Amino acid sequence: MHDLFERTSRPGARAPLAVWLLGAGILAVWLLLGAAPARAADDPPTGFTYVIYYPDKPDVDLIERLQRNPLITRGLLQWVASLPDTPDRPSLQATWFDDVGTSYPPPDLQALQQFGRGLDGGQMAALSSARRALVLEFGHPQSKAIMALALADTLVGALLEDFGGLPVDVAMRRAISPQRWLTGRLQQASAQGPNVMDHVSLIAAGDGSSVRTVTAGMVKFGLPDLVVERVAESQVSAVTWLVNALAQRLIEGQRPNAEGWFDLQLAQIDQDTFQKALDDVVVPGAKGRGRFLLSPSARREGDPFNHLVAIGFGAYLGQDELTQRAAALNDLFGAKPAGKAAAQP
Numbered sequence: 592m593h594d595l596f597e598r599t600s601r602p603g604a605r606a607p608l609a610v611w612l613l614g615a616g617i618l619a620v621w622l623l624l625g626a627a628p629a630r631a632a633d634d635p636p637t638g639f640t641y642v643i644y645y646p647d648k649p650d651v652d653l654i655e656r657l658q659r660n661p662l663i664t665r666g667l668l669q670w671v672a673s674l675p676d677t678p679d680r681p682s683l684q685a686t687w688f689d690d691v692g693t694s695y696p697p698p699d700l701q702a703l704q705q706f707g708r709g710l711d712g713g714q715m716a717a718l719s720s721a722r723r724a725l726v727l728e729f730g731h732p733q734s735k736a737i738m739a740l741a742l743a744d745t746l747v748g749a750l751l752e753d754f755g756g757l758p759v760d761v762a763m764r765r766a767i768s769p770q771r772w773l774t775g776r777l778q779q780a781s782a783q784g785p786n787v788m789d790h791v792s793l794i795a796a797g798d799g800s801s802v803r804t805v806t807a808g809m810v811k812f813g814l815p816d817l818v819v820e821r822v823a824e825s826q827v828s829a830v831t832w833l834v835n836a837l838a839q840r841l842i843e844g845q846r847p848n849a850e851g852w853f854d855l856q857l858a859q860i861d862q863d864t865f866q867k868a869l870d871d872v873v874v875p876g877a878k879g880r881g882r883f884l885l886s887p888s889a890r891r892e893g894d895p896f897n898h899l900v901a902i903g904f905g906a907y908l909g910q911d912e913l914t915q916r917a918a919a920l921n922d923l924f925g926a927k928p929a930g931k932a933a934a935q936p
Contacts, residue, residue, distance in 0.1 A: 601613070604764065613741060631896065632775050634734045635732070635733050636676065636678055636730060636732060636733070637731065637736060638674065638731060638739075638814055638915060639725045639740075639743075639762040639810055640726065640727065640728050640729070640761040640762070641726075641729075641747055641760060641761065642724050642726050642758070642761060643724065643747065643750060643757065643758045643759075644697050644723065644724045644756060644757045644758075644759065645720050645723040645724065645725070647724075648689075649754050651754065652727050652858055653687060653750070653754065654685055654687055654752070656753075657670075657683075658670060660749060662742055662746050663683070663801060666741050667681070667684050668681050668682065668743075668746065669682040669683065671683065671684050673777045674728055674730040675730070677732075678730040678731055678732065678851070679691060680735065681729065681735055681739035681742055681743075682729070682730050683727060683746075684726070684727075684730070685725065685726070685728075686725075686726045687723075687724075687725055687726075688722075688723060688724045688725075688726065689722075689723055690722050691721075691722055691724045692815065695726055697718050697721050698719060698766055700716065700719045703715040706764065706766065706767075706792075707766045707767075708767045708768060708771055709770060709771035710757075710766060710767075710768045711768075712761075714757060717757065718757040718766060718915045721757065725756070727743070727747070729743050733813040735813075736811065736812050736814075737812060737813070740785075740790075740812065741756050744772075744776045744777060744780070748772060748773055751769040751773065756769070757769065758772055760790075760808065762810050762895065762897075763790060763792050763807055763808035763811075764792055764794070764807050764808075764830065765792050770791075776789055776790070779864060783862050783863045783864060784842075784843065784861060785812075785842060785863075786837055786862050786864050786865050787838045787839040787865065788835060788865065790808050790812075791806050791809055791835075792807045792836055793805070793831055793834060793835075794807055794894075795822075796893070801822055801823060801824075802821075802823075802827055803818070803819070803820055803821070803822065803832060804827070804831070804834065805817070805818045805894055805895070805899065806818075806834060806895075807895045808895075809838060809841075810896075810897040812841070812842050814838075814841050814842070814896060815898040815899055815900040817834050817837065817838055817900055817902055818888045818902065819833075819834060819901070820888075820901060821912060821913075822913075822916075823913055826913075826916060826917070826920065829920045829924060830916070830925075832869075832923075833902070833920065833922065834902070836869075837855055837883065837902065838855060839860055839862060840855060840859065843860070843861050845859070850881060851885045852883070852885075852906070853882070853883045853884075853912075854881075854882050855882070855883060856879065857873065857879040857923065858879055865893070873923075873924050873925060874924060874925025875925070877923065877924050878922045879923065880922060880923065881919045881920075881922050882904075882907075882925045883902050884905050884917070885900045885901070885903070886900065886903060887899070887901070888900060888901035904916045904918075906921045907919050907922075
């Protein structure tokens with residue numbers, strides 16, 4: 592197993608879900624059961640940032656309210672004035688901005704129209720002009736990434752329900768409607784486990800002859816982001832589904848072998864909503880499986896600030912990478928996916 596994955600692979604990654612009773616309400620949290628392992632020397636720090644924008648100033652002190660949240664008072668999230676370089680447990684640094692200035696400017700309207708998730712026109716306009724924001728920076732050992740993400744998503748969900756606001760997932764590079772946050776990230780995840788398409792986006796950049804795709808957001812799970820190089824435009828939709836499926840299995844706990852080979856079987860995907868989405872993609876009679884080589888990839892300007900792993904297609908016969916990839920996609924889906932496009936750009 593490549594060392595980029597070895598540090599995040601651990602027993603219990605697919606343990607049952609827990610529902611925690613917090614305060615007067617019930618917040619569903621897809622936490623792992625059992626204590627997380629103690630931080631070791633090979634358990635590097637990681638983290639991510641959420642920003643909640645407020646078109647109108649809240650009538651309460653959000654920092655004070657945050658400190659009273661049960662996740663904080665019960666010690667599930669450690670409240671810190673400044674994130675340590677090597678946090679030993681899930682930790683939170685919160686900062687209120689009356690004017691974000693150039694520190695955390697909101698996405699403009701054009702970006703929101705392209706990359707917003709579930710936002711209506713009024714929400715886009717309000718978010719693009721918002722100057723007030725609550726910045727939530729989370730840090731934790733890599734081994735506790737899934738627990739930390741569950742806590743963070745639940746905390747933001749409570750803030751949205753109580754005080755409103757419009758959240759942005761910085762690692763994912765997406766603005767998300769409050770309703771989508773509550774239904775996708777909390778309600779669906781509590782019942783089925785996290786769906787990669789609610790947490791990870793795909794960046795596609797072309798040079799005129801081919802497209803390079805890279806995910807954004809896998810760092811929240813303590814995992815590398817995934818790269819596919821030199822994708823023909825005709826293959827982008829199918830490659831997007833491949834990347835989504837492979838990322839979903841990584842989130843669910845599957846890892847490559849010692850040589851980096853990853854055996855993907857679509858039928859093994861546990862997340863029900865994702866599995867149902869594949870019904871519109873996989874051609875009846877398709878093998879629904881593929882073999883891929885995962886290897887470290889160099890980061891380029893504009894890529895996520897995370898380790899990158901390239902998906903290779905060397906297990907398939909073909910005169911070049913294009914034909915090898917076509918053979919792999921045919922094994923997975925039966926043909927170029929003819930159903931709906933993947934849920935992310």
